[in-house]
Amino acid sequence: xxxxxYIIMVIVAxxxxxxxGFSQEAKNSTLTSQNLTDESKQLDQQILSICQRIxxxxxxxxxxxxxxxxxxxxxxxxxxxSDFIYLEKHFFINDDIIPNKIKLQKLKSIKIYTNGTTVNKxxxxxxxxxxxxxxxxxxxxxxxxxxxxxxxxxxFTFVKNNKPIVTDKKLxxxxxxxxxxxxxxxxxxxxxxxxxxxxDVLLSISETYYKGIKDIDxxxxxxxxxxxxxx
Numbered sequence: 519x520x521x522x523x524y525i526i527m528v529i530v531a532x533x534x535x536x537x538x539g540f541s542q543e544a545k546n547s548t549l550t551s552q553n554l555t556d557e558s559k560q561l562d563q564q565i566l567s568i569c570q571r572i573x574x575x576x577x578x579x580x581x582x583x584x585x586x587x588x589x590x591x592x593x594x595x596x597x598x599x600s601d602f603i604y605l606e607k608h609f610f611i612n613d614d615i616i617p618n619k620i621k622l623q624k625l626k627s628i629k630i631y632t633n634g635t636t637v638n639k640x641x642x643x644x645x646x647x648x649x650x651x652x653x654x655x656x657x658x659x660x661x662x663x664x665x666x667x668x669x670x671x672x673x674f675t676f677v678k679n680n681k682p683i684v685t686d687k688k689l690x691x692x693x694x695x696x697x698x699x700x701x702x703x704x705x706x707x708x709x710x711x712x713x714x715x716x717x718d719v720l721l722s723i724s725e726t727y728y729k730g731i732k733d734i735d736x737x738x739x740x741x742x743x744x745x746x747x748x749x
Contacts, residue, residue, distance in 0.1 A: 653678070
């Protein structure tokens with residue numbers, strides 16, 4: 519479906535260029551390009567907002583001081599280092615015919631570098647392993663300045679079966695034209711949902727942990743209160 523859309527857009531662009539009234543339509547094209555730029559800035563603002571919410575969650579819940587987080591969402595792992603929090607989500611697709619045989623394993627992860635109050639860098643990994651095709655595809659994404667507005671410095675590395683396809687390509691270098699608005703699509707259809715997913719996971723883990731502490735404290739308090747009643 520997306521491939522067909524790209525083809526249609528290319529055809530439309532070619533027809534505009536061949537039109538005798540190209541001069542006026544070129545002005546309209548310029549306006550449309552401005553819309554593309556405006557959308558890009560709006561998407562950047564959304565990305566910054568989510569990164570700030572991730573940062574606020576880490577600071578508010580003092581996550582870097584907690585060493586005993588155990589309750590996690592299904593198929594999610596949580597690891598904490600001296601300067602990072604690492605979240606990983608696994609997803610398995612079984613064979614349609616052979617029971618309990620995995621044909622595809624998907625993984626997405628985020629590594630949040632933080633001192634407990636600010637987020638300094640975010641690294642993401644999207645990985646897919648196909649056991650039937652004996653293939654591994656992965657894309658690594660590094661945001662070196664998640665606290666700054668703008669995403670031009672986000673870097674992508676695309677590897678297929680240990681062979682580099684794209685190495686350290688900045689988001690600013692990705693096409694973002696009327697015919698191929700790929701840069702905006704990457705932000706809107708991948709990076710924003712990706713960040714939002716892990717923000718929700720991080721918030722859920724934090725709230726669950728503190729609810730557990732509250733429940734334990736309440737249980738202890740109720741027990742002690744009842745101990746004052748002597749019959």
